[in-house]
Amino acid sequence: MPNSYRVVANFGAAVAVLDDSHAVHRAVPLTKLPQLVAGDLVECEREDGSSLRVVALVERDGVLARIDRRGQDKPLAANVSHLAIVSASKPGIDSLLIDQFCIAAELAGIGAIIVINKADLLSEQERIDCQAMLDVYQSAGYPAVLIDTKTPGKFDPLEAELAGKTAVLVGASGVGKSSIVQRLLPDLDVRVGEISAATGFGAHTTSVTFWYELSTGGSIIDSPGVRQYSVSHLSAENVRYGYRELADAAQSCKFSNCSHVVEPGCAVKAALSDESIAQWRYDNYIKLAEL
Ligand SMILES: Nc1nc2c(ncn2[C@@H]2O[C@H](COP(=O)(O)OP(=O)(O)O)[C@@H](O)[C@H]2O)c(=O)[nH]1
Ligand SMILES: [Mg+2]
Numbered sequence: 001m002p003n004s005y006r007v008v009a010n011f012g013a014a015v016a017v018l019d020d021s022h023a024v025h026r027a028v029p030l031t032k033l034p035q036l037v038a039g040d041l042v043e044c045e046r047e048d049g050s051s052l053r054v055v056a057l058v059e060r061d062g063v064l065a066r067i068d069r070r071g072q073d074k075p076l077a078a079n080v081s082h083l084a085i086v087s088a089s090k091p092g093i094d095s096l097l098i099d100q101f102c103i104a105a106e107l108a109g110i111g112a113i114i115v116i117n118k119a120d121l122l123s124e125q126e127r128i129d130c131q132a133m134l135d136v137y138q139s140a141g142y143p144a145v146l147i148d149t150k151t152p153g154k155f156d157p158l159e160a161e162l163a164g165k166t167a168v169l170v171g172a173s174g175v176g177k178s179s180i181v182q183r184l185l186p187d188l189d190v191r192v193g194e195i196s197a198a199t200g201f202g203a204h205t206t207s208v209t210f211w212y213e214l215s216t217g218g219s220i221i222d223s224p225g226v227r228q229y230s231v232s233h234l235s236a237e238n239v240r241y242g243y244r245e246l247a248d249a250a251q252s253c254k255f256s257n258c259s260h261v262v263e264p265g266c267a268v269k270a271a272l273s274d275e276s277i278a279q280w281r282y283d284n285y286i287k288l289a290e291l
């Protein structure tokens with residue numbers, strides 16, 4: 001009788017899986033199975049001796065994939081509910097990059113959480129500006145938090161937001177993703193040690209994606225693969241679809257294929273003039289849709 005497990009990392013020759021009682025095991029997938037990724041739910045059977053064999057993959061819900069050089073979808077993580085899009089004033093907050101990740105989330109059918117880290121580095125005016133930006137995302141329907149990983153209490157809003165979700169951290173190098181993982185998982189070294197001991201693979205590697213359970217009932221996926229995760233070749237239509245507040249307003253445009261640039265009766269342009277759509281979000285849309 002097979003039992004259910006969670007794939008927490010794929011090392012190529014074997015995967016690390018977690019059982020119901022949170023213990024890590026090494027398991028070898030049947031060759032007929034697709035490439036397994038962190039977050040996958042699988043069924044395993046124990047073979048004579050002690051090793052586990054992955055015999056089935058439970059259908060995935062919310063896959064984060066990147067397109068490889070041959071134009072094929074390559075899954076990075078499975079059963080993902082949210083992208084947690086992290087920025088910080090150092091190295092710089094790039095709203096165009098945030099918007100690209102929001103579009104990617106919409107296209108993948110998952111949610112997005114907008115995170116600005118390193119609040120401690122902000123002047124009073126910068127803080128007001130950041131909050132105004134976050135308010136725009138919040139009213140577009142994305143939870144948005146201003147945090148820092150260094151000051152007691154200032155990390156709580158993110159921890160609360162992640163409860164019950166399965167999020168993949170994305171964002172430029174240096175924004176604080178590793179620091180966030182450290183805050184979420186104070187026992188990270190112990191867990192990494194368990195994976196290493198169970199699988200025989202050195203788990204302190206920079207090329208493997210890991211799935212970690214949070215004490216709040218959620219989980220977090222820490223993936224180096226998302227560095228290559230770009231959304232550069234999007235059609236104008238996909239970009240339009242990915243801007244929630246534009247897509248909402250567009251339902252009242254005179255033309256159903258309105259590009260919101262020169263068309264008469266454009267509800268998006270009307271929303272811009274009464275400031276219910278932020279000018280910078282519209283400007284980013286024009287850039288990404290290459291209009
Ligand atoms: N001032 C400040 N520095 C931070 C904060 N979070 C992370 N850092 C620092 O930013 C640098 C990059 O952080 P890291 O977590 O490695 O970023 P990553 O590249 O996204 O994983 C490190 O020197 C951290 O100590 C924060 O909230 N405030
Ligand atoms: Mg890092």
Ligand SMILES: [Zn+2]
Pocket residue numbers: 250253254258259260261263265266267268269
């Ligand atoms: Zn329009």
